[in-house]
Amino acid sequence: MANQFYWQLPTSGDARYGDATRQRRGEAADPNYPVFGSGVTDPRQNAFNYYDYIHQVTKAADISGFTGVFIPDNPDGEEPWIVAGYIARSTQRLKLLTQFDASRGSAVYAAKNAVSFQRYTGGRFAWHITEGNSDEHTRKQLGDFVPKEDILARIDEFITVAKGVLTTYPFNFVGRFFEVQDGGFQGPLSSREVPRVYLSGSSDEQVALSAKHADVHVLEAAGHETIAQQIARYQQAASTNAPEFALRIDVLARETREEALADAKRFLGQTGAPIPKDESSLLWPGFAAEYTGANASLIGSYDEVAAALAAYANLGVTQFVLAAVPHFEEAYRVGSYVLPLVRELTRPAQKQAA
Amino acid sequence: MTIDVFWRIPTHGEPSSHRARSPFRGDWFPGNDNRTLSGLSGGGDDGFTYIDYLAEIARAAEISGFQGGLIPSFPNTDEPWVISAFLARETKNFRFMIPFQPGFLNPVTAARMTASLQRATGGRALYNIITGGGGPSQLWWGDPVKHDDRYGRTTEFLDVLKGIWAGGPFSYNGQFYQVEDAGLPDPLSKEEYPEIYFSGSSDAALASASKHADYYLSWLEPFDLIKDKFARVKERTDQLGRKIKCSIRVDILARPTEEEAWREISRGFDNIPKDVLDRYKAQNAGDSVGASRQRGLRPQTINSYKDFILSPNIWTGFNLLRGGQTLGIVGSYENVAARLDELVQLGADAFILASTPHLEEAYRVGEEVLPLVRGKAGAGNLRAVA
Numbered sequence: 204m205a206n207q208f209y210w211q212l213p214t215s216g217d218a219r220y221g222d223a224t225r226q227r228r229g230e231a232a233d234p235n236y237p238v239f240g241s242g243v244t245d246p247r248q249n250a251f252n253y254y255d256y257i258h259q260v261t262k263a264a265d266i267s268g269f270t271g272v273f274i275p276d277n278p279d280g281e282e283p284w285i286v287a288g289y290i291a292r293s294t295q296r297l298k299l300l301t302q303f304d305a306s307r308g309s310a311v312y313a314a315k316n317a318v319s320f321q322r323y324t325g326g327r328f329a330w331h332i333t334e335g336n337s338d339e340h341t342r343k344q345l346g347d348f349v350p351k352e353d354i355l356a357r358i359d360e361f362i363t364v365a366k367g368v369l370t371t372y373p374f375n376f377v378g379r380f381f382e383v384q385d386g387g388f389q390g391p392l393s394s395r396e397v398p399r400v401y402l403s404g405s406s407d408e409q410v411a412l413s414a415k416h417a418d419v420h421v422l423e424a425a426g427h428e429t430i431a432q433q434i435a436r437y438q439q440a441a442s443t444n445a446p447e448f449a450l451r452i453d454v455l456a457r458e459t460r461e462e463a464l465a466d467a468k469r470f471l472g473q474t475g476a477p478i479p480k481d482e483s484s485l486l487w488p489g490f491a492a493e494y495t496g497a498n499a500s501l502i503g504s505y506d507e508v509a510a511a512l513a514a515y516a517n518l519g520v521t522q523f524v525l526a527a528v529p530h531f532e533e534a535y536r537v538g539s540y541v542l543p544l545v546r547e548l549t550r551p552a553q554k555q556a557a
Numbered sequence: 558m559t560i561d562v563f564w565r566i567p568t569h570g571e572p573s574s575h576r577a578r579s580p581f582r583g584d585w586f587p588g589n590d591n592r593t594l595s596g597l598s599g600g601g602d603d604g605f606t607y608i609d610y611l612a613e614i615a616r617a618a619e620i621s622g623f624q625g626g627l628i629p630s631f632p633n634t635d636e637p638w639v640i641s642a643f644l645a646r647e648t649k650n651f652r653f654m655i656p657f658q659p660g661f662l663n664p665v666t667a668a669r670m671t672a673s674l675q676r677a678t679g680g681r682a683l684y685n686i687i688t689g690g691g692g693p694s695q696l697w698w699g700d701p702v703k704h705d706d707r708y709g710r711t712t713e714f715l716d717v718l719k720g721i722w723a724g725g726p727f728s729y730n731g732q733f734y735q736v737e738d739a740g741l742p743d744p745l746s747k748e749e750y751p752e753i754y755f756s757g758s759s760d761a762a763l764a765s766a767s768k769h770a771d772y773y774l775s776w777l778e779p780f781d782l783i784k785d786k787f788a789r790v791k792e793r794t795d796q797l798g799r800k801i802k803c804s805i806r807v808d809i810l811a812r813p814t815e816e817e818a819w820r821e822i823s824r825g826f827d828n829i830p831k832d833v834l835d836r837y838k839a840q841n842a843g844d845s846v847g848a849s850r851q852r853g854l855r856p857q858t859i860n861s862y863k864d865f866i867l868s869p870n871i872w873t874g875f876n877l878l879r880g881g882q883t884l885g886i887v888g889s890y891e892n893v894a895a896r897l898d899e900l901v902q903l904g905a906d907a908f909i910l911a912s913t914p915h916l917e918e919a920y921r922v923g924e925e926v927l928p929l930v931r932g933k934a935g936a937g938n939l940r941a942v943a
Contacts, residue, residue, distance in 0.1 A: 215742075227744065253744075254677050258646070279742040282666075282673035288642025289677045292608070308662035311699035312636075319639040323608040343737035344726075346665035346717070364699065384696035390633040391570070391586040391607075 206516055206549055208542055209273040209300055209449075210264035210534050211495060211526035212257055212290075215280025218494065218528045221466070223473035225494065228531075229256035254289060257281070260531045261290040264297060267538020271298030273451075273524045275496055276333065278345060284316065291324050298327045300401065300524075304335035305357045306347035310364035310381050318369065318388060321395040331401035331421065332358055349380075355412050356380070362400060362416045369397050401449065405433055407440070414441030419522060424452035424499035426486055427514055434519045449522035450515050453491050453500035456508040456527075456541050467502045470528070485511050495526040509544030516549045560901060560932040561804075563654060564618040564626040564919055565911035566611055568634035569880050575810060575825040575913050580879065582914065583610025607635065608643050614915045615644050615651045621923025625652025627685060627806065627909045631880070632697055638670060645677045653678065654754065654909070656685035659714035660700040660707070665739055667714075668721045672745035683752040685774060686711060688762060702733075708761035709733070715753070715769040722750045754804060758786070767793040770801055772907055777807040777884040779854070779867060780903060787904035804907035805900055808875045808885035811893040811912070811926050815870075818887045819862075825878045826862035834859060837877060854883060870896050879913065894929035901932055 216225045230252040231238055239245045264272050272290070274283040283301040291299060299320070307313065320328035334354045336342050342349075349357055360378040364386075367374040372387030388395075402413040403421035413420045414437075422433055430450065438445050455470075457463035464482055467490070471478050479487060485507055490500035501508045512523060527533035570580030580586075585607045618626055628637035641653035653674070662670070674682045688707045689695050695702070702710055713731040717739075720727040725740015740746065755770030757763070766773050773790045775783065787803040794801040812818040838855070854873050856864040865874035870888040875881065886896045897908060912918035 230744070252676055254645075278669075281676065281745070282669045284638065285642045285670055285673040285677055288639050289645050292612075292643055292646065295604070306663055307666040309660060309699050311697075312661040316636045316639055319635040322635065323606050323639065323643060325606070340737065343735070344665070344739045346663045346734065346736045346739065348735050381699055382696065382701050383699045386697050386699065388633060392633045392635075 206520075206545070207270040207298075207449075207522040208268075208545075209271045209298070209522065209524045210260075210269045210537075211273045211275060211497075211524060211530065212260055212286065213280075213494075213526075213528075213530045214257070214275055214283065214286055215277040216253075217256070217260075217530050220529055220532050221469060223470050223494075223528070227253040227256075228529075229253055229259075253281070254286075256531070257286060258290055258293060260534060261293060261297065263531055263534035264538070265294045267535050268542055269297065269534070269538060270522075271300055271327070271329075273300045273331070273526075274302060276302040276304070277496070278336070278341070287320065287328070291320070291327075296327075298329060299324065300329045300331055302331040302333060304333045304347075305354075305361040305380075306335055306342070306345060306349065310361045311368050311383060311386060313361070314365040314368045315388070315392070317365070317398045318392045318395045321398065322391070326396040329399040329401065331403075332362065333403065334358070353379075355408055358402075359412055359415070366397055366416075369395065405436075410437055410440045413437075413446070417446045419447045419449050421449045421451055421524070422520070424450065424486070424488075424497055427511075427518060430515060430520065431518045447521045448519055449524055450520045451497050451524040452512075452515075453495050453497040453526050454508050454512075454533075454537055454541065455490070455500050455502045456505050456537060457503075458505065458540075460504045460507060463502050463504060467500075491526075491528055494528050497524075497526055500527075505540045505544060509541050509548060512541070512545045513548035516545070558906075558933060560897075560905070560930065561624050561907040562622075562927060562930075563652070563907070563909040564614075564621075564623040564922075565806075565909060565915060566614060566626045566628045566640065567911075567913075567915045568611075568629050568637070568640070569631055570634075571610070571914055571916075572879065573914055575821050575878055576828055578828055578830075578878075583607050585610075608640065610916075611640060612644055612647055614919060615648050617916050617919040618923075619648055619651040621919045622927055623651075623910075623919065623923060625650075625654060625681065625683075627654040627656065629881075630656045630687075632694070638674070641674060641682065642677060645674070645681075648678075648681075650681070652681045652683055654683050654685050656687050656756075658687050658689050658698070658700070658707075659711050659733075660689070660695075660698065660702060664714050664717040664734055665721060665736060668718050668741060669745065671718075671751055672722075672741050672748045675748035675751070676745065680749050683754065685754040685756060686715070686770070687756050688765070704759075705761045708757070708759070708765045712765045712768060715765075719750065719769070722746075763790055763793055766790060767797055767799065767801065772802045772804045774804045774806060774909070776882040777805055777871075777886070777900075779871075779884075780899065783900065783905075784903040791904070802906035803904045804909065805905050806882070806909040806911075808882065808911050809893050809922065809926070810872075810885065810887045811890050811922060813889065813925075815887075815889045815892055818889065818892075822872060822874075822887055823862050826865075826874065829877050833877065890925040890929060893926050894931075897926075897930050898932070898935050901930075901935070 276283050287299045287301050357380045360380045364381045368386045373385040374387040376383045399418040401419045402417040485503050488499045570585040571582040572580045637655045688711045710733040713733050717729050717734050721739050726738035728737050752771045754772045754774040755766040756774045867873050870892045872887045873883045875885040876883045886893050
């Protein structure tokens with residue numbers, strides 16, 4: 204099966220090229236204040252907002268050959284399922300990988316929501332279920348008072364109930380967090396594809412939950428050796444059910460390594476972050492984490508970045524969740540210059556020869 | 558002040574007319590073998606799904622002068638938040654009335670989704686808050702809370718929603734919901750709070766509605782009952798120092814002449830299979846007060862569609878033709894407009910209308926009926942109707 208490439212949508216703002224200042228592109232910060240000076244007529248008024256920009260990033264990912272878009276759940280940004288619905292009718296092909304946590308409400312209702320997505324998109328909807336924010340106060344701000352030690356158990360029940368009502372009638376369940384009696388969809392809502400479930404985390408409990416429910420296990424960006432260890436450990440723990448592996452990693456790729464380094468340093472300079480002493484590494488931890496949520500970024504020439512991604516693929520990663528700032532321009536760049544090289548390097552015949 | 562008129566999105570499938578019973582227009586139920594009967598489906602995987610048909614209806618409604626539409630939600634119908642978000646970009650004015658039960662969503666999630674949908678649509682989202690029919694069907698939804706408790710929960714849900722919307726940090730410690738220092742981030746916080754249409758007929762419902770609703774929403778009931786109900790709601794709301802408007806959700810069947818309209822009903826009635834009629838006579842389920850009020854209107858003997866005529870132009874058999882409420886208005890364009898005007902005199906400030914098929918009938922009602930409605934301008938000046 205061919206590798207899958209997801210491009211992340213910037214749900215909580217984006218920068219522009221060469222300028223790390225986060226803004227809401229396409230949206231006047233103050234609708235009464237003209238963005239242009241007195242020299243140029245501004246015809247936009249309030250005709251556009253940030254959703255129009257998100258839509259453009261989606262089209263960019265579609266046109267430049269990505270498999271899908273990843274729609275992260277950032278409490279400071281737009282709500283992922285609304286974003287997914289908003290863009291869904293503008294693409295016939297992109298998969299919609301949405302991130303959320305199990306505190307959002309009824310598992311039955313989440314399943315119902317998923318059925319409609321599947322009906323209307325031909326099965327392109329997928330779930331990345333997280334544990335939500337690690338900070339207890341932030342979770343309480345979001346109305347989630349379940350103790351930290353119960354969060355995985357709630358995810359377990361959430362998925363059990365959602366899959367149950369999607370695939371079984373009548374479905375009955377009594378748990379600690381959810382209860383259903385004679386549930387399950389019938390008629391037009393029956394027999395739709397269960398959204399593919401993505402889970403993440405490297406603790407024993409997280410791996411066990413993932414082995415039980417996940418179709419894809421999401422790994423956070425790390426060096427090749429670490430990723431190899433995580434995959435080996437996972438496969439050992441979950442020998443009966445080995446899912447696919449996805450890697451969430453940022454990319455800053457330029458024609459030459461020198462250009463990539465210059466842009467990386469400019470970005471860090473503008474965000475006030477320290478510039479690493481050792482520039483030889485391809486992987487820069489924490490590079491744009493505040494903007495994209497990814498642990499680390501690959502920084503290098505198109506060839507270097509593609510080779511690094513292909514090396515992850517050789518370790519068993521089959522899906523990549525990629526991002527770069529600004530997401531619109533970089534979708535075209537990565538789709539045009541990096542993905543074709545990765546595809547070339549990971550063609551089955553070449554893998555055998557390697 | 559003028560009357561607001563909404564249309565309905567047929568989430569429960571669409572027959573091609575009131576006569577037809579096969580609701581598979583637009584591939585609502587792609588797995589069903591009867592779909593060749595629908596007259597509007599490609600057959601096989603033609604790339605179109607039911608949302609393409611719903612998009613046509615939403616466009617027809619906004620072009621024909623409706624404010625927007627109610628997107629009803631039943632266990633086995635598509636989900637209204639999804640429909641709203643999917644149609645956001647291809648409609649201009651259409652307002653999405655989303656029914657939901659507080660048990661479906663954490664109120665903070667609901668606030669985020671709503672604010673996001675307001676941004677995606679330019680402020681076109683509004684709610685129809687439903688508290689639920691009760692009984693075993695609530696546990697189908699995964700909701701174990703009992704009938705009267707559910708209204709308490711609805712009140713709490715809207716307390717939290719409104720509190721978050723008003724600007725954080727907002728804290729709340731209720732029986733059903735807790736939040737601590739909650740709020741919406743910029744720029745989601747700048748959006749308009751959605752208008753709230755509120756359904757429910759019990760005392761517990763009215764108590765909750767009078768606190769939080771902008772519009773009290775009722776099915777059509779016999780006119781004297783509707784008048785009493787609206788008067789009660791407005792009285793309770795007055796006591797709280799608030800104002801509430803009233804609205805009616807009603808199916809209509811309008812034709813150039815009254816004869817043509819009844820002929821359509823007659824043909825539809827003749828097509829009802831015997832077992833459906835038998836089941837109808839035996840029906841009795843759920844603890845919704847509104848549903849049991851409507852059951853009380855069933856005729857004692859059923860020989861013809863005429864047995865269902867309650868009063869001029871009011872027919873009580875609509876739920877036999879398709880799922881939903883029992884009472885509807887049948888008549889000429891003038892008849893239907895006159896009945897709507899009467900309801901305005903009884904306290905209605907808004908309508909949610911529907912007719913089958915929703916696509917063509919949106920044009921018909923928008924072009925032929927709505928221009929005849931005089932609304933409040935006609936107060937004390939009702940025209941005589943034969």
